[in-house]
Amino acid sequence: MIGSLKHCKYAIGLALLAASMNAQSADATAKQRNAAAAMQESLAKQRASIEQQTGNASGGFFLLPRAASLGGVTGAIAAPAPIAPIGMPQLAECNPLPAPEVESLVGETSERDGVSPDLLRSVMKQESGFRPCAVSSKGAMGLMQLMPATAEQLGVLDPFDPTSNLDGGARFLKQLLGRYGGDVPKALGAYNAGPARVDATGAVPAIPETVDYVRQILSALPFH
Secondary structure, three states: OHHHHHHHHHHHHHHHHHHHHHHHHHHHHHHHHHHHHHHHHHHHHHHHHHHHHHOOHHHOOOOOOOOOOOHHHHOOOOOOOOOOOOOOOOOOOOOOOOHHHHHHHHHHHHHHHOOOHHHHHHHHHHHHOOOOOOEOOOOOEOOOOEOHHHHHHOOOOOOOOHHHHHHHHHHHHHHHHHHOOOOHHHHHHHHHHOHHHHHHHOOOOOOHHHHHHHHHHHHOOOOO
């Protein structure tokens, strides 16, 4: 009888231990599933934020494949970043700068970098619609839509800072204007499609998006 009781207690103990382990396993699985669901939700929110910023071209965003752009002057451009690059702010809203702030930035940058204020203003409007936190589908950032590698090469530490971003874009435009002897259409074509394409043809590249880009900017400039 005593041996039978011991055997019964042993069996009960094993059953309780197995039940406890199963409960712990189920709890760990549930936590993993909850963590995975939370991660998916976070990624979905980031994607939605980027889509909100870049999905409406009529709102001032000019979305073009920019991987080859800017390479002839500033060096090779890195491959396009993922849709939600690590460390890149993902803002749910990205309002344009107020007009007085735009004019103040344009005036200061024009005087400092020696680029026409009308040109800066028109490029900024076409590139980002005056939205300092704009992010393109290829990862170009800020008012002048600088690619990450280009921003680094230009010394722009914070591409979402309006002053720094506009200064970097202005200095790059100045380089292009010098390269093409002050020819604004060619400089704009190079800013958009890359200097190599302008050099290859000696003119604005016959790419519909680039032609329209240059036309839109020139139409906003006096005497063009």
